[in-house]
Amino acid sequence: MTVERFRIHVSDNILDDLKERLHRVRWPDQLEGSGWERGTDLYELQSLVSYWRDQYDWRAQEAELNRFSQYRCTIDGIDVHFVHERGKGPNPIPIILTHGWPDSYLRYHKIISLLTDPESHGGRPEDAFDVIVPSLPGFGFSGRPTQPGFNNLTVSEMWVKLMTSVLGYSRFVAAGGDIGSGVTRNLAANHPELLYGIHLTDVGIIRDLLSAHNEDALTEEERQYKISASRWIAQEGGYMSLQSTKPQTLAYGLSDSPAGLAGWILEKFRAWSDCKGNLLQKFSEDDLLTAIMIYWVTNTIGSSTRIYYENSHTLPPLGRIEVPAGIAIFPADIALPPKSWIMRNLNVTRWSEMPSGGHFTAMEEPERMADDIRAFCRPFRAENNQ
Template structure:
């Protein structure tokens, strides 16, 4: 189908069903004084669910989200939902932003106006972008693939078609984090002639360093990374093992229980953000719940976790990327990549160490990220 306008409208039946479920919860117990040590804290979750049931108003959030120009188009048989906001400068650069898990296209909600209209936010109009933010296949308002193979590389090929065939750009920029980092790197590897540059906030878990047999060949920074990443996987990586091996089993519980879904997502938002253990320090209750609602109202938590399985079972190897690359490193991100590894595998032309922020960079520190994206792409713009 051609590109069509899209407007979010969740049916009353879905919202009424959610209310019914939130009024009939069977809570588990919790080890006394364990807090978040063994998973999502019971008292914190009860407090948020009480707000969700009695004070959260989806229709207000829905109206707020619909202020963006949204579209859908069928690519490789999958409906792809995306935001497309035009820049306000004289020569905006097209920029596709790719989110990860367990967030959604809303990861970039706060930086869209900073990039499309920098002059209104302390920047220069010559740094403006046309911003395109798609929902990954199986996430949010995009379609749910029901056959295998939708990994980072496959999605990157869909994004190339979206930007060129559907939207008519001949060259463009790309940025991403989490799964979005992988998609962006495969986009540069598979279609280097289309990319003006790529901007990343992480590179995921570097498996080649974890499995390196001869540590003498690694830099000191890389040896430290191997140690840190191994410890993180053993303590925090259980979700990744499940979603990479048996996502279907997990999907039954998370698709049926809004409280179970909230617990699964909140634990990651807290652990991976620079919030000092207090979600309310970084996110409002409405912000947290709207992210959870995107998964609930579209019933896509199961299809989103399948991306982990596909990336573990069908992803082709990725060689060195020659497209100019900017790296923005946020100190509270999951496991910080070694610069030596990044420079061997990417054409790093800008490396920025940020003063604060965690894994959900655009949600936590939108101004810092927007400033770095503008600065990185400034010398790469075509006049």
């Protein structure tokens, strides 16, 4: 498999077209005093779009993203974009970090140097990693699947080829959140011999608990989870229902309107992060817009949502996973999982409850996230020396 160096360079035509669209947004109205209650607040979105149109500098963000060593290769007929940064320390452990939706590989950009070069950030050089951060197929700078059936399991099999056949690693650590958690767990379930361990920040919505009929078989924590997760799906899960059933219909509007795309994504960053209702408390305007821009300049919002359909229609269930697992729970994340269920279904060797942070873990709390990954992986260092 041929690996080619990759640099992001968005054409001027795409940026000029974007600016024109931002100048002629047709805004809806909003009920007085409704704020974010019924969806993305009109006035906050207008403020962000004004900044996007008049001050945001994509070229500066593009140069920042291009500081990382990026590559593309073709796996199973699909181009895969990935960051591959070598560790600066003795015998680094390789780790693959898988993102979710509505983020991108950008989810991990703040922790790459913390993991590759811990000594420069007050850590120990022997805690260094080789860091691989791919873009999921259908997201950002990776190619798009053209056939149905492309789910978390399919991606995990591609990651096996990326890590072993393309990059030449015989064993590695896998980590992820959101869709990345599902991909990572499928990796562990089907290829335990390749993994030192897995590090997760969530386990997704636990469907078997939501559909459980025998309440007496559940722990009190699991019964509470069933109530709270069902309430969350009813109140906040509209996006998931739509993306799991009719993603193509949604794609037309989000692919054509940058303001519509920003409204769809912004709501999730506010609702799922530990920002306490103030997005700019956790993210800068540049952070938010760069996350949105990766979808816009690649026109991948439609292809990114399809994995929800495939996961809900074609993904087989997982059993207990025996690979050592590190779990980092961030308090403002969505549908926090019951510890009793995780302990039954995963071989947990490290359990951490963070004092702050939400769903976008490594974007919100990069130092805490990096520290937890380092601590979880220390027992594997001796194995990596063999």
